[in-house]
Amino acid sequence: MPCEVWHSLLERCYEAETAYSQAITSSSGLVGVEFDKALQRAEQAREVSLVCEKALLHHEQMHDCIKKSAFAKAS
Numbered sequence: 152m153p154c155e156v157w158h159s160l161l162e163r164c165y166e167a168e169t170a171y172s173q174a175i176t177s178s179s180g181l182v183g184v185e186f187d188k189a190l191q192r193a194e195q196a197r198e199v200s201l202v203c204e205k206a207l208l209h210h211e212q213m214h215d216c217i218k219k220s221a222f223a224k225a226s
């Protein structure tokens with residue numbers, strides 16, 4: 152199994168992506184300034200999710216916990 156750090160990163164990615172799609176959904180009924188605000192929230196959530204994805208990839212490369220777990224399964 153990947154380590155706990157990996158899991159918490161994945162959870163943060165998931166939360167950010169959920170926040171992004173919720174912000175997009177809630178923006179659909181809005182107009183004017185409220186619409187702009189909703190789009191801004193969506194954009195922020197999208198940025199957070201991108202950062203999380205990068206951190207997740209970085210962790211996988213540095214920590215090797217995914218490969219290790221795959222190896223453990225194979226042997």
Ligand SMILES: [Zn+2]
Pocket residue numbers: 153154155156157210214215216217
């Ligand atoms: Zn790890």
